[in-house]
Amino acid sequence: MKPFLLISVCTFLLSCGSYPKKNNFKSLENFGAIVNPYFANSNQDYVYKAQIEVYNHNFGGLFIMKKIAAEQHRIVFTTEMGNTLFDFSFNHGDFKVNYILDDLNKKILINILKKDFKTLITEKLEPIETYKLDSETVKKASLDNKTYYYFENPETYKIIRVNNAKEKVRFLFTEINNNIAKRIDIVHSNIKLKITLKSIN
Protein backbone atom coordinates (compact mmCIF):
# COMPACT_ATOMS: atom_id res chain seq x y z
CA MET A 1 0.00 0.00 0.00
CA LYS A 2 2.72 2.43 1.00
CA PRO A 3 4.80 2.20 -2.19
CA PHE A 4 1.63 2.68 -4.14
CA LEU A 5 0.86 5.85 -2.19
CA LEU A 6 4.40 7.07 -2.78
CA ILE A 7 4.11 6.47 -6.50
CA SER A 8 0.80 8.26 -6.56
CA VAL A 9 2.22 11.24 -4.71
CA CYS A 10 5.25 11.32 -7.01
CA THR A 11 3.07 11.09 -10.09
CA PHE A 12 0.89 13.83 -8.71
CA LEU A 13 3.87 16.06 -7.98
CA LEU A 14 5.39 15.34 -11.37
CA SER A 15 2.18 16.07 -13.15
CA CYS A 16 2.04 19.39 -11.33
CA GLY A 17 5.41 20.39 -12.80
CA SER A 18 5.47 22.86 -15.64
CA TYR A 19 5.57 21.70 -19.25
CA PRO A 20 9.18 22.91 -19.79
CA LYS A 21 10.36 21.19 -16.61
CA LYS A 22 8.68 17.92 -17.50
CA ASN A 23 10.32 18.02 -20.91
CA ASN A 24 13.82 19.05 -19.78
CA PHE A 25 13.84 22.44 -21.49
CA LYS A 26 16.76 24.69 -20.52
CA SER A 27 16.08 28.42 -20.17
CA LEU A 28 17.73 30.76 -22.65
CA GLU A 29 17.96 34.50 -23.17
CA ASN A 30 15.34 35.77 -25.58
CA PHE A 31 16.06 34.66 -29.13
CA GLY A 32 13.75 36.87 -31.20
CA ALA A 33 10.16 36.63 -32.37
CA ILE A 34 8.29 33.49 -33.34
CA VAL A 35 7.72 33.22 -37.08
CA ASN A 36 5.13 30.98 -38.71
CA PRO A 37 5.48 31.46 -42.49
CA TYR A 38 3.19 28.68 -43.70
CA PHE A 39 0.12 30.74 -44.64
CA ALA A 40 1.78 34.13 -44.89
CA ASN A 41 2.06 34.66 -48.64
CA SER A 42 -0.92 36.52 -50.10
CA ASN A 43 0.12 35.56 -53.66
CA GLN A 44 -0.30 31.89 -52.87
CA ASP A 45 -3.51 29.83 -53.01
CA TYR A 46 -3.05 27.24 -50.28
CA VAL A 47 -4.93 24.07 -51.26
CA TYR A 48 -4.69 20.86 -49.25
CA LYS A 49 -6.34 17.47 -49.48
CA ALA A 50 -7.66 16.90 -45.99
CA GLN A 51 -8.37 13.73 -44.08
CA ILE A 52 -10.23 14.13 -40.82
CA GLU A 53 -10.58 11.41 -38.21
CA VAL A 54 -13.10 12.26 -35.56
CA TYR A 55 -14.20 9.65 -33.02
CA ASN A 56 -13.29 6.85 -35.46
CA HIS A 57 -15.19 8.40 -38.34
CA ASN A 58 -13.20 9.31 -41.40
CA PHE A 59 -14.05 11.97 -43.85
CA GLY A 60 -12.15 13.94 -46.39
CA GLY A 61 -12.27 17.08 -48.40
CA LEU A 62 -10.31 20.05 -49.62
CA PHE A 63 -8.90 22.60 -47.20
CA ILE A 64 -8.46 25.93 -48.94
CA MET A 65 -6.79 28.95 -47.38
CA LYS A 66 -6.00 32.38 -48.76
CA LYS A 67 -4.37 35.37 -47.15
CA ILE A 68 -6.54 38.16 -48.51
CA ALA A 69 -4.53 41.00 -46.95
CA ALA A 70 -2.47 41.63 -43.82
CA GLU A 71 -4.21 39.83 -40.94
CA GLN A 72 -7.10 38.77 -43.18
CA HIS A 73 -7.61 35.14 -44.10
CA ARG A 74 -10.34 33.14 -45.77
CA ILE A 75 -10.68 29.42 -45.04
CA VAL A 76 -13.00 27.15 -47.00
CA PHE A 77 -13.55 23.43 -46.64
CA THR A 78 -15.25 21.57 -49.48
CA THR A 79 -15.98 17.97 -50.31
CA GLU A 80 -13.81 16.40 -53.02
CA MET A 81 -16.76 16.91 -55.35
CA GLY A 82 -16.63 20.63 -54.70
CA ASN A 83 -19.53 21.31 -52.34
CA THR A 84 -18.71 23.82 -49.62
CA LEU A 85 -19.01 22.47 -46.08
CA PHE A 86 -17.84 25.60 -44.29
CA ASP A 87 -16.44 28.99 -45.14
CA PHE A 88 -14.76 31.15 -42.46
CA SER A 89 -13.11 34.58 -42.44
CA PHE A 90 -10.55 35.98 -40.05
CA ASN A 91 -10.29 39.76 -40.21
CA HIS A 92 -7.77 41.12 -37.73
CA GLY A 93 -9.23 39.95 -34.42
CA ASP A 94 -12.67 39.14 -35.80
CA PHE A 95 -13.92 35.72 -36.84
CA LYS A 96 -16.91 35.23 -39.12
CA VAL A 97 -18.78 32.17 -40.34
CA ASN A 98 -19.75 32.98 -43.94
CA TYR A 99 -21.37 29.61 -44.47
CA ILE A 100 -21.63 26.27 -42.73
CA LEU A 101 -23.65 23.23 -43.70
CA ASP A 102 -26.58 22.86 -41.30
CA ASP A 103 -25.40 19.40 -40.19
CA LEU A 104 -22.04 20.86 -39.08
CA ASN A 105 -23.42 24.00 -37.50
CA LYS A 106 -22.43 23.16 -33.92
CA LYS A 107 -20.92 25.80 -31.67
CA ILE A 108 -18.43 23.41 -30.08
CA LEU A 109 -17.10 22.27 -33.48
CA ILE A 110 -16.83 25.82 -34.80
CA ASN A 111 -14.88 26.89 -31.70
CA ILE A 112 -12.40 24.02 -32.04
CA LEU A 113 -11.80 24.80 -35.71
CA LYS A 114 -11.57 28.51 -35.05
CA LYS A 115 -8.87 27.98 -32.41
CA ASP A 116 -6.88 25.56 -34.61
CA PHE A 117 -7.06 27.78 -37.67
CA LYS A 118 -6.10 30.87 -35.65
CA THR A 119 -2.90 29.04 -34.72
CA LEU A 120 -2.22 28.20 -38.37
CA ILE A 121 -2.61 31.79 -39.58
CA THR A 122 -0.81 33.58 -36.74
CA GLU A 123 2.43 34.67 -38.37
CA LYS A 124 4.31 36.42 -35.60
CA LEU A 125 4.32 36.26 -31.81
CA GLU A 126 6.61 37.62 -29.15
CA PRO A 127 7.85 34.79 -26.93
CA ILE A 128 7.37 35.01 -23.19
CA GLU A 129 10.27 32.64 -22.60
CA THR A 130 12.83 30.83 -24.71
CA TYR A 131 14.36 27.43 -24.02
CA LYS A 132 16.88 25.06 -25.49
CA LEU A 133 16.21 21.36 -26.03
CA ASP A 134 19.12 19.54 -27.65
CA SER A 135 19.69 21.39 -30.91
CA GLU A 136 16.24 22.94 -30.96
CA THR A 137 14.92 26.25 -29.72
CA VAL A 138 11.56 26.22 -27.95
CA LYS A 139 9.60 29.43 -27.52
CA LYS A 140 6.68 29.87 -25.19
CA ALA A 141 3.94 32.26 -26.23
CA SER A 142 0.38 33.18 -25.42
CA LEU A 143 -2.36 33.42 -28.03
CA ASP A 144 -5.97 34.21 -27.06
CA ASN A 145 -5.11 33.35 -23.44
CA LYS A 146 -3.82 29.90 -24.35
CA THR A 147 -0.25 28.74 -23.88
CA TYR A 148 1.74 27.55 -26.87
CA TYR A 149 5.25 26.17 -27.35
CA TYR A 150 6.86 26.73 -30.74
CA PHE A 151 9.67 24.33 -31.70
CA GLU A 152 12.29 25.63 -34.13
CA ASN A 153 14.99 23.63 -35.92
CA PRO A 154 15.83 26.22 -37.21
CA GLU A 155 12.41 27.05 -38.73
CA THR A 156 9.17 26.48 -36.82
CA TYR A 157 8.19 22.85 -37.38
CA LYS A 158 6.01 22.05 -34.39
CA ILE A 159 3.52 23.94 -32.24
CA ILE A 160 2.06 22.48 -29.06
CA ARG A 161 -0.91 23.96 -27.22
CA VAL A 162 -0.59 23.22 -23.53
CA ASN A 163 -3.05 23.35 -20.69
CA ASN A 164 -2.20 22.46 -17.08
CA ALA A 165 1.25 21.35 -18.22
CA LYS A 166 -0.30 18.82 -20.59
CA GLU A 167 -0.25 18.71 -24.36
CA LYS A 168 -3.70 19.43 -25.79
CA VAL A 169 -3.06 19.98 -29.49
CA ARG A 170 -0.03 19.29 -31.67
CA PHE A 171 0.58 21.01 -35.02
CA LEU A 172 3.27 19.37 -37.09
CA PHE A 173 4.66 20.94 -40.27
CA THR A 174 6.67 18.61 -42.50
CA GLU A 175 8.01 18.37 -46.06
CA ILE A 176 8.73 22.09 -45.89
CA ASN A 177 9.75 23.75 -49.12
CA ASN A 178 9.85 27.47 -49.86
CA ASN A 179 7.78 28.36 -46.78
CA ILE A 180 5.09 25.86 -47.74
CA ALA A 181 4.51 22.87 -45.50
CA LYS A 182 3.53 20.11 -47.93
CA ARG A 183 2.09 18.19 -45.00
CA ILE A 184 0.44 19.45 -41.82
CA ASP A 185 -0.85 17.23 -39.02
CA ILE A 186 -3.14 18.61 -36.33
CA VAL A 187 -3.62 16.11 -33.52
CA HIS A 188 -5.88 16.73 -30.53
CA SER A 189 -5.13 14.72 -27.42
CA ASN A 190 -8.15 15.57 -25.26
CA ILE A 191 -10.68 14.74 -27.98
CA LYS A 192 -10.38 12.12 -30.70
CA LEU A 193 -9.68 14.48 -33.54
CA LYS A 194 -6.92 14.26 -36.10
CA ILE A 195 -6.60 16.42 -39.20
CA THR A 196 -4.06 15.60 -41.92
CA LEU A 197 -3.45 18.11 -44.67
CA LYS A 198 -1.47 17.32 -47.83
CA SER A 199 -0.69 20.12 -50.25
CA ILE A 200 -1.99 19.54 -53.78
CA ASN A 201 -0.86 22.69 -55.55
Place this chain on the structure above:
Amino acid sequence: MRNNLLYTVFFLVVAAQAQTKMTDSEASHLKNQVKKLATSTKTITSDFVQYKHLDFLDNDIETSGKLAFKAPNLIKWAYLEPFKYAVLFKGETLYINDEGKKSNIDIGSNKMFKQLNNLIVSSVKGDMFDDTKFNIQYFKTSKNRVVYFSPKDEKFAKYIKTFHITFNENGDVTEVKMIESTGDYTKIVFTNKVLNKTIDEAFFTN
Protein backbone atom coordinates in the same frame (compact mmCIF):
# COMPACT_ATOMS: atom_id res chain seq x y z
CA MET B 1 -11.39 55.53 -84.08
CA ARG B 2 -9.69 53.42 -81.51
CA ASN B 3 -12.76 53.48 -79.35
CA ASN B 4 -14.91 52.36 -82.26
CA LEU B 5 -12.64 49.40 -82.85
CA LEU B 6 -12.74 48.55 -79.19
CA TYR B 7 -16.55 48.66 -79.16
CA THR B 8 -16.70 46.48 -82.27
CA VAL B 9 -14.37 43.90 -80.79
CA PHE B 10 -16.28 43.98 -77.52
CA PHE B 11 -19.59 43.57 -79.35
CA LEU B 12 -18.27 40.64 -81.38
CA VAL B 13 -16.96 38.89 -78.29
CA VAL B 14 -20.23 39.38 -76.44
CA ALA B 15 -22.29 38.29 -79.46
CA ALA B 16 -20.22 35.13 -79.88
CA GLN B 17 -20.87 34.13 -76.29
CA ALA B 18 -24.37 35.48 -76.04
CA GLN B 19 -27.04 33.15 -74.82
CA THR B 20 -30.52 33.52 -76.16
CA LYS B 21 -33.62 31.84 -74.85
CA MET B 22 -34.81 28.81 -76.74
CA THR B 23 -38.24 28.81 -78.31
CA ASP B 24 -40.78 26.42 -76.80
CA SER B 25 -40.38 23.98 -79.66
CA GLU B 26 -36.56 24.08 -79.40
CA ALA B 27 -36.85 23.40 -75.68
CA SER B 28 -39.21 20.46 -76.11
CA HIS B 29 -37.03 19.07 -78.90
CA LEU B 30 -34.02 19.12 -76.55
CA LYS B 31 -36.04 17.59 -73.73
CA ASN B 32 -37.22 14.72 -75.92
CA GLN B 33 -33.74 14.19 -77.32
CA VAL B 34 -32.19 14.01 -73.82
CA LYS B 35 -34.90 11.74 -72.43
CA LYS B 36 -34.59 9.39 -75.40
CA LEU B 37 -30.81 9.25 -75.09
CA ALA B 38 -31.03 8.78 -71.30
CA THR B 39 -33.43 5.86 -71.69
CA SER B 40 -31.25 4.13 -74.26
CA THR B 41 -28.05 4.73 -72.27
CA LYS B 42 -27.09 1.58 -70.39
CA THR B 43 -23.49 2.53 -69.62
CA ILE B 44 -21.31 5.63 -69.74
CA THR B 45 -17.57 5.98 -69.35
CA SER B 46 -15.90 9.35 -69.47
CA ASP B 47 -12.87 11.36 -68.44
CA PHE B 48 -13.60 14.53 -66.55
CA VAL B 49 -11.88 17.67 -65.36
CA GLN B 50 -13.38 19.47 -62.37
CA TYR B 51 -12.81 23.17 -61.76
CA LYS B 52 -13.65 24.52 -58.33
CA HIS B 53 -14.02 28.27 -58.55
CA LEU B 54 -13.80 30.38 -55.43
CA ASP B 55 -13.82 34.11 -56.02
CA PHE B 56 -11.05 34.84 -53.55
CA LEU B 57 -8.55 32.42 -55.13
CA ASP B 58 -6.14 33.38 -57.93
CA ASN B 59 -6.70 30.06 -59.72
CA ASP B 60 -9.48 27.50 -59.93
CA ILE B 61 -8.70 24.21 -58.20
CA GLU B 62 -8.35 21.59 -60.89
CA THR B 63 -8.90 17.88 -60.29
CA SER B 64 -9.47 15.15 -62.84
CA GLY B 65 -10.39 11.51 -63.18
CA LYS B 66 -12.72 8.94 -64.65
CA LEU B 67 -16.42 8.36 -64.38
CA ALA B 68 -18.43 5.24 -65.05
CA PHE B 69 -22.20 4.74 -65.00
CA LYS B 70 -24.27 1.62 -65.35
CA ALA B 71 -28.06 1.66 -65.52
CA PRO B 72 -30.14 1.98 -63.48
CA ASN B 73 -28.11 3.77 -60.81
CA LEU B 74 -24.57 2.54 -60.39
CA ILE B 75 -22.00 5.33 -60.56
CA LYS B 76 -18.32 5.50 -59.80
CA TRP B 77 -16.65 8.83 -59.62
CA ALA B 78 -12.86 8.38 -59.41
CA TYR B 79 -10.43 11.26 -58.99
CA LEU B 80 -6.94 10.35 -60.16
CA GLU B 81 -5.14 13.70 -60.08
CA PRO B 82 -3.76 15.33 -57.97
CA PHE B 83 -4.97 12.74 -55.44
CA LYS B 84 -6.72 9.39 -55.56
CA TYR B 85 -10.26 9.43 -54.26
CA ALA B 86 -13.22 7.39 -55.44
CA VAL B 87 -16.92 7.40 -54.59
CA LEU B 88 -19.13 4.54 -55.60
CA PHE B 89 -22.87 5.20 -55.49
CA LYS B 90 -24.50 1.82 -55.03
CA GLY B 91 -28.06 1.52 -53.77
CA GLU B 92 -28.44 3.32 -50.47
CA THR B 93 -24.73 3.37 -49.72
CA LEU B 94 -21.79 5.55 -50.68
CA TYR B 95 -18.53 3.61 -50.76
CA ILE B 96 -15.53 5.88 -50.40
CA ASN B 97 -11.90 5.03 -51.05
CA ASP B 98 -9.79 7.95 -49.89
CA GLU B 99 -6.20 7.17 -50.90
CA GLY B 100 -6.66 3.62 -49.66
CA LYS B 101 -8.77 4.51 -46.60
CA LYS B 102 -12.15 2.93 -47.10
CA SER B 103 -15.42 4.02 -45.54
CA ASN B 104 -19.15 3.77 -46.18
CA ILE B 105 -21.91 6.28 -45.75
CA ASP B 106 -25.47 5.06 -45.44
CA ILE B 107 -27.44 7.65 -47.33
CA GLY B 108 -30.79 5.97 -46.82
CA SER B 109 -31.39 7.96 -43.66
CA ASN B 110 -30.19 11.28 -44.99
CA LYS B 111 -32.72 13.03 -47.21
CA MET B 112 -30.18 15.57 -48.40
CA PHE B 113 -27.66 12.95 -49.49
CA LYS B 114 -30.40 10.96 -51.15
CA GLN B 115 -31.45 13.99 -53.13
CA LEU B 116 -27.86 14.76 -54.06
CA ASN B 117 -27.27 11.15 -55.08
CA ASN B 118 -30.31 11.17 -57.35
CA LEU B 119 -29.18 14.44 -58.84
CA ILE B 120 -25.70 13.17 -59.57
CA VAL B 121 -27.14 10.16 -61.36
CA SER B 122 -29.57 12.27 -63.35
CA SER B 123 -27.16 15.13 -64.08
CA VAL B 124 -24.66 12.76 -65.70
CA LYS B 125 -27.38 11.98 -68.21
CA GLY B 126 -28.85 15.49 -68.06
CA ASP B 127 -32.31 14.09 -67.43
CA MET B 128 -33.47 16.49 -64.74
CA PHE B 129 -36.53 17.89 -66.52
CA ASP B 130 -38.81 17.74 -63.50
CA ASP B 131 -40.92 20.89 -63.16
CA THR B 132 -42.04 19.96 -59.67
CA LYS B 133 -38.44 20.00 -58.39
CA PHE B 134 -36.81 22.69 -60.54
CA ASN B 135 -37.43 26.01 -62.18
CA ILE B 136 -36.10 25.30 -65.66
CA GLN B 137 -34.79 27.77 -68.23
CA TYR B 138 -33.54 26.89 -71.73
CA PHE B 139 -30.78 28.78 -73.56
CA LYS B 140 -28.79 28.36 -76.74
CA THR B 141 -25.46 29.74 -77.87
CA SER B 142 -23.84 29.57 -81.27
CA LYS B 143 -22.16 26.34 -80.17
CA ASN B 144 -24.42 24.45 -77.83
CA ARG B 145 -27.47 24.36 -75.59
CA VAL B 146 -27.53 25.13 -71.88
CA VAL B 147 -30.32 24.42 -69.43
CA TYR B 148 -30.55 26.04 -65.99
CA PHE B 149 -32.11 23.90 -63.28
CA SER B 150 -32.82 25.80 -60.05
CA PRO B 151 -33.99 23.61 -57.14
CA LYS B 152 -37.34 24.65 -55.68
CA ASP B 153 -36.60 23.02 -52.32
CA GLU B 154 -35.30 25.89 -50.18
CA LYS B 155 -33.01 23.73 -48.10
CA PHE B 156 -31.45 22.27 -51.19
CA ALA B 157 -31.15 25.68 -52.87
CA LYS B 158 -29.01 26.78 -49.92
CA TYR B 159 -26.60 24.06 -50.98
CA ILE B 160 -26.78 24.43 -54.75
CA LYS B 161 -28.61 27.41 -56.22
CA THR B 162 -28.53 26.37 -59.88
CA PHE B 163 -27.26 23.61 -62.12
CA HIS B 164 -26.17 24.68 -65.60
CA ILE B 165 -26.07 21.67 -67.88
CA THR B 166 -24.55 21.97 -71.33
CA PHE B 167 -25.71 19.58 -74.08
CA ASN B 168 -24.11 18.78 -77.43
CA GLU B 169 -26.01 18.27 -80.68
CA ASN B 170 -26.87 14.67 -79.72
CA GLY B 171 -28.43 15.70 -76.43
CA ASP B 172 -25.48 14.36 -74.48
CA VAL B 173 -24.10 16.21 -71.43
CA THR B 174 -20.71 17.84 -72.00
CA GLU B 175 -20.55 20.08 -68.94
CA VAL B 176 -22.21 20.39 -65.53
CA LYS B 177 -21.82 23.59 -63.52
CA MET B 178 -23.14 23.67 -59.97
CA ILE B 179 -23.50 27.18 -58.63
CA GLU B 180 -23.65 27.68 -54.87
CA SER B 181 -25.69 30.36 -53.14
CA THR B 182 -22.52 32.48 -52.73
CA GLY B 183 -21.88 32.49 -56.49
CA ASP B 184 -18.88 30.18 -56.22
CA TYR B 185 -19.20 27.16 -58.44
CA THR B 186 -17.94 23.71 -59.43
CA LYS B 187 -17.67 23.02 -63.15
CA ILE B 188 -17.22 19.50 -64.51
CA VAL B 189 -16.21 19.08 -68.13
CA PHE B 190 -16.58 15.64 -69.71
CA THR B 191 -14.27 14.38 -72.47
CA ASN B 192 -13.83 11.03 -74.24
CA LYS B 193 -17.38 10.07 -73.34
CA VAL B 194 -18.37 6.60 -74.52
CA LEU B 195 -21.94 5.30 -74.33
CA ASN B 196 -23.20 1.72 -74.12
CA LYS B 197 -19.88 -0.05 -74.10
CA THR B 198 -19.64 -2.99 -71.67
CA ILE B 199 -17.84 -1.99 -68.49
CA ASP B 200 -15.83 -4.49 -66.48
CA GLU B 201 -17.75 -5.20 -63.24
CA ALA B 202 -14.49 -4.87 -61.31
CA PHE B 203 -14.55 -1.15 -61.92
CA PHE B 204 -17.62 -0.91 -59.67
CA THR B 205 -15.87 -2.21 -56.60
CA ASN B 206 -14.07 0.16 -54.28
